[in-house]
Amino acid sequence: MAVKKFDLNIERILDNWEVYHALREIIANALDEQTITNSQPIKIFFDEEKKLHIKDFGRGIRYEHLTQNENEEKLKHPNLIGKFGVGLKDALATFDRKEIKVLIKSKHNDIILGRSEKNDFHDIITLHAYIMKASDPKMDGTEFIITGCKEEDLYKAKELFLLFSEKKLLESTQYGEVFENNSISSIYINGVKISEEENFLFSYNITSLTASIKKSLNRERTNVGRIAYADRVKSILLQCKSETVINKLVTDLNSYERGTIHDELKWVDVASHASKIANSQSKVIFMTPSELQDGVLLVERAKQNGYEILTIPDNLKEKISGQVDVEGNEIVDLNFFQRDLNNNFYFNFVARDALTESEIKILDKIPFLFKLIGGKPEMINEIKISETMQLDENTYFEAVGLWKKPDIIIKRSVLKNESSFFGTLLHEIAHATSFASDMSLKFESELTNLLGIITSYLLKELEKAEMLDR
Secondary structure, three states: OOEEEEEOOOOOOOOOOOHHHHHHHHHHHHHHHHHHHOOOOOEEEEOOOOOEEEEOOOOOOOHHHHHOOOOHHHHHOOOOOOOOOOHHHHHHHHHHHOOOEEEEEEOOOEEEEEEEEEOOEEEEEEEEEEEEOOOOOOOOOEEEEEEOOOHHHHHHHHOOEHHHOOOOEEEEOOOEEEEOOOOOEEEEEOOEEEEEEOOOOOEEEEOOOOHHHHHHOOOOOOOOOHHHHHHHHHHHHHHOOOHHHHHHHHHHHOOOOOOOOOHHHHOHHHHHHHHHHHHHHOOEEEEOHHHHHHOHHHHHHHHHOOOEEEEOOHHHHHHHOOOEOOOOOEOOEHHHHHHHHHHOOOOOEOOHHHOOHHHHHHHOOHHHHHHHOOOOOOOOOEEEEEOOOOEOOOOOOEOOEEEEOOEEEEEHHHHHOHHHHHHHHHHHHHHHHHOOOOOOHHHHHHHHHHHHHHHHHHHHHHHHHHHHHO
């Protein structure tokens, strides 16, 4: 039988490769051929003699394929595994180093491995492919018959492929796929595992490669860093709309306060996307940990109104506050909920004849207070008393006083104490006369001015009293 020797001329042997790495390359090439030719699924099995068979049903390997550096056909195809065209040669070199025998069959030729003198250099022995006449000229595809590998090697090789993982697909997007994750997350590129993540919520198969990913992919396709694929994972998640994926994201987001949140939800864009969909699909209210502590009354009211509380970090609150969800509804956070309550609030005003004698006695001193500050300000119409009050926008509790043009409204409970009532009344007068809100310089200046007027008057009265005593 005529045999042609083909020098594989491998410049670099991957000493760190094990048998399963070599099997990965053979399986990857078979899957790529299946994709390119749209042929029937590949077959992988051990025969009775414990020989491993890996067979595709494509066009069949030719010896010319052993010369390629980069496969132009694969480079142009968006969903193939191999790109470099040297994976087969690396695999063959690894089989030889591990003393694994290989027979490659196609309708074009049969190929085995051997060592032989390098052409014109008789003192150098290199790995060659021995090219022989095809033993089955009518066969479809390519078949590798591998002698000497173990079932464990095949198991490890198949673990590197999404196809054999039995992972449950949750959603597909234009950039890739999201899969259910039961333990450690796997990151795949076109179905081949390139990395693992211990704190990811999902596993991902990236099918649309970025320049960063292409640059980071090495011949081994292992140990690719997160920095290379993080943006593409984000893009996949930002396209997700399925109830299953979003519910898992939202549930995980609620783990923020417990410190058990997964890494995807630490990306504010992803957390924002999940929040907006959650806002459109269910009755939720987003609160930061500090708001949960400061807005106890509002939290209870929200729960009574059927809202589910979702705890979020401050940076996410800043991102979504005042924004709208995917259906155009405003995000329900604490500020929105308080504003909505106040907009639908009705005061329960108390008529004078329904007040107690002691309450009326305090109210009757209001003209004296106005006299102290130079008369009743013209912008104030009436001082009203209410059993209920709107929520204060700063404290989230019921306000004790409110300037609601043209009236000042004071909560009835404050009327039980003269000093509290007049302190509150003076505070609201300052709002009315300054037309300014709490904590503003204009309001503080007006309140200081009123206090100064009253104090000055009282001091003069005290001086008069002391002079009379003398």
